[in-house]
Amino acid sequence: MTGKRVVYPRCCFNQRRGRRHIVMVLFSVVPLLLVYFTFYKYHVGVLKSDFLIQMKENKNQVNPNFRSEEIVRNRGVSSKSTKGSEDNGQDLEIHYKTSTKNLIPLNKLLAYKIDHKTDKWQNISLNSGVTGVSNEYNKAFNVTLNENRNIANKNGSKFPKSRRNNRNQPAPIKLFPRNIKHVDLMKMEPFTFLEEYRNPCYAVENDRLLPLRCIPYFYLIGAPKSGTTDLFSRLIKHKEISENVIKEPQWLAKRRFSSNPNWASYEKYFIAATSDIYAKKDPDGFHPVIVGDGSPSTMWVNDYWTFLPEYKNLTEPLYTNADYIHHFNPDAKIIAIVRNPIDRLYSDYLYFTSGKDKGPDRFHEGVKFVLNTTRSCLERNTLRHCLYKPDVTVTKSEVRLRIGVYHLHLKEYFRVFPKQQILVIKMEDYSKHTSEHLSKIFDFLNVARLPIEDLQEISNAAKKNTRKKGDIKIRDMFPETRKLLREFHKSHNNKLGRLLGQHFNYNNDEQDLLTKNV
Template identity: 25%
Template sequence: MCRFMQTSCDKVTGAMLVPLTSGAGGNRLWRHPLLWIMAAILSVLLYTSHLSPASFTSSSTAGTGIRTLQEAQPNAMEIVSAEAVQAQSQAQPKVPPTTIIPQKVAGKVYTWSVDDNKLVLGRSSIGGEPGAVANIKENVTAVAAGGHSLAVTVSGVLWTWGRNDSKGGGGGGSQGIANSGQLGAPRIGAELGLPGQIAGTGNRTNEFTFVAVAAGRYHSVGLDRYGRVYTWGLNDYGQLGRPGVLASDTNVGCVSGAECRCPDVSPALISRISQAPHFVKIAAGRYHTLAVTAHGQVWTWGFNLCGRQLVPGLLKGGLNASLFYIPTLVTAGLENVHITTVDAGYVHWAALSKRGDVITCTAGDDGYGGQLPETQAHGGLRPPNAQGELGTTLSSSGLNPSVVPALKASAIATGRCSTLVVSSGGTVLSWGCGQLGRKGPPDTPLQVPGFGANETAGRAVFVAASEYTHLVITETGQVWVWGAVGERNGGTREEPVLLKGLPSNMVAAAASGAHQHFLLLLAEAGWPEVGKPGHVGPFIWDAAPDIFEQLTPFEPSLRNPCFHNRTTGALRCLPYFSIIGVSKCGTTDLYKKLLVHRSIIDSKNKGPHFWDEQHPFDWYLDIYSPVASAVVKDSNLVVGDASTNTFTYSGVGIRGKKNDDVILPGVIRGVQPDMKVIVMLRDPVDRMYSAYWYYGCLYSLYEAWGMSDVGFDAWARESVAEMNACLKGQGASARSCALLHYEGKPQQLIKGMYSVFLPDWQAAYREDQILVINTDTYRQQEEATLQTVLKFLELEEATPAEIARMTEVEANRGHNQNAKVKGCAAKRPNMLHTTRELLADFYAPFDEELAQQMQWHSLQWNRKAKQVH
């Protein structure tokens, strides 16, 4: 098998693949010390939310993900059809990992089935109780159940077990084949019924590392640490999103049909997507696949017609299955909506938006490839919402996503034709087929009894569903099930019952269900609850043990976050708010003006740069000792941090294990989950010029180029050339290049690529915790901006006297008042016109992306008044 150059499935299509370590250069790259501080866990969304419902708390700001001082405007998205998507074979990038992994709780895998299907259980014993799977010794962070089972360990190793054929199907679908390949290849050891490891996976090898998995009935989907999607298994309806080969003749390529499949777990990624979207979430239905990008967009392929009606030829003369494999961006119905997670059932799928809206859509499939008699009567398309699975009365065809009315949720799950959500207060609602714990119209969301703050089971935090079974995990880690629950739990139950047989010393953190079995991720009982200061999963804890070992719950009587040291009992404080960047955007000016307010006090160091420099935690706490003594007398006082490298510094370089899959926003959120975050953004062209003169005069950094407009031009051109060379590399992305070159010459250029770093913070903190300020707006409307900042900080409005004093504050002191710096900076000429054009062209796509992230109609920096020559 030509696994590292071409898979057997790709030979027939001519798609060339490049191994991760292509010669000595690839190996050297991974030994680069910078890579130790670049890896990836976002602290929000899926697995964190399983233990902390607050993770999905959202405000009324429509889809922005953050508050803004620039007016939000509708930003229409155009439909991207198959004809608009370029064919592209995507190679393994020679770049460091990017940020795509949610914070997780690692644990052991237990399996439970409502029947005696031994293959999917991954253990020798059957019985009706949950049991630990065999062979997997490492802790596991991600699981997926379909017609088979998948698991990913803490080191990214992929394990698979269960059936490897497609001979099931129940009432229809394609004719089964004996080697559909959903377990993947090459698979090391173990019979099909026991977990086997996929060779070459995991971050202890020179190949690829998985962070998430999804399982359809006969196909599998993986997400690696670079945000890329892998697929393998049956491809009869194009669910792999790429070509396969015939089972009977591996020299014949195919994109659909009963014998079409590809068992190779390889860098043969989904086809025909240009510019390699950065994916963060995946889901697999019976015959289709979904993937969510870091920007909240949804791509789909396989037998899923939702949002795909405009794909040329797809519905011409009936269903054209040969076009199903083409990935399509779903836009209709999702305009200005940021999707955070998605789940796929047999006949429909459901998504959760950043605002907590539940969005559903029909797949058009009946779960059997359109082969059921009632579907054939409608031209091969299942009537949408036939069993109420969409949770709403249809106002359209059902082939576009629609919002379930009057409902906010923090978690979702889809079954065969049912939907399950966790709503406010930890209640559970469901709709769709089979009633399953509820009485009423199937298309109406109704509450499932027993869940909530004062209910028998307590608050729900996580849901999962299989074909005819629903499962809920509560905040105490208990597992409740109803529907078809097996003889051990009472056969068929209309109301939730506590799942029997789980170990008493373990609690459930996550689960995945499909067909007739579930995978449960169990952690040791007593693991701290996620979402409180110091209460994080082991990934985050291991990245900064010196911090979390000291933390105790914050004092509730104080506005500022202060805690009593776990060992000494001394009151220690952290900043209430943080101006995290960006340098040379007016951050010091804002900080000094805020100090005039009666409730804000100064620390020993305005910008200690604790998170991006090498200092012990006690050193950082000592900086805030003034507030520790002051809050005893006035509980309303707060203190801030204005370390302006925090926004762009992605690594956790000095704490814990250097190669942990963690980024900085995830760690900071673990320490301070309620912190207020302020970001100041300036025209990146002017910001870079200002930084050149400031740091050049202060530290003599740019003597080789000279402190002049011509010197800046030469330095800027070298920086742009270095970044462009990286961006043109095979498989590279803006994010990976920014991480790789951040410590090099282009650092100041990279700091202006705001859209690369903003999603990390947007994902780590709720939208009501982040305020983005356009520096131009701040300068033009200083008083109004200051009052807006105070309102954001939930402090009293500044008095007229305070405003007068704020506007008189001279922020420039210290280094800026240094005679050397002052004299040097006074010589600064206007930027060359050609330099400004060069940088404006480089930043244009990032400015456009920032406007989309912020839901701004457009982003026009105030360049009209700039002096150029």
């Protein structure tokens, strides 16, 4: 008599096959869990030990019951810091009481800042490129999410007021990320560039495949939404300008203060172009190919100097990106492209701002807030201080007003470079007469002149980085918004005209626009 065969589930415990399956799972998962928790325990231990060492060093330097924060206020005059001095433009030293009872791991210390009134840690980003006022800063300024759009200050702005000059406002903690050693570019030894290369290149050892490294021959600087992407895409179509490069490394202005601090990390951005330069040479053995750095931020981002220990008590940076470039490459070519600061500002706002409510209303409120904050700063500080050490709410704002103060940014380059090494272009002229400007730039870079057909082909290529399709439907800024911006930029445009010539004075363009509207 044959009975029916009983079929058990595959993972059943009372069957040999099921038990074997469970054992296999355990043997594969348990080792991974052990490795994970072992590494986690070690990693947290290292962070905690580093933080304890740092706290111990702080205690050896100052009174353990106080944390010293020196805040320097400057009206263009530097002086020794004094305790308890009046607010008369002199340097002022203030002490804030803090608590050390709840130790925070170092990784959290780097990503957070402390509110000295509540001893609570608040998340803070070290990247000045992020736009928008974050929730953490709303809390720091006693503004909740619901109140952020409704609160009004004396000037009618619905954004929180700045506390730049409030003595009770603690300075944010600014530290380098863990295990990062900052390279002081001004202490670097000058390079010995190879004469058989047009591009600045120098020999290196221990690299048989590529025995040299190259850095940019030219720097294309400017402001966002001023045509730098479009211009760079056309320049690299020239046979003597390498296209094997990232357009915006942003190493000088930003990345050397975060994850890529050493000089070798900058060289890597141009390693493919270096291979191109090394491979191409004429019958005489000369290498004519060049490479450029197209990071617009190189012109206007000088925020991270406040992280440097040697600049602790300064209100303005000793050196800017212009000084660094001139130090390691004094023969560098500088190409700057500018645009009407009012039109640029609105285009920048539309391009980098997200959300369904972005438009002229939100832009108008942002403009009023930034104007209020900037004018408040200028009442007590120099323009250079306010633009290079701005209020934290300004760096996070969607309206990046300070970028359009071109005369201040360009003066940094005219201060260290000869005029014949700097070429400034108006985007409005470049858009109308592209081929003429390309020919002018190629001559400026000392590369071979192109035939008219090739130059025309490059000029007729499709434009790059234009306004998004969704933003085209958004209305233009309000007339009253443009009036506010026109009043702010009036003096700065006059200074730009005196620096570059009246053709670059955008007040003339604004006057022509008013005449047309009438």
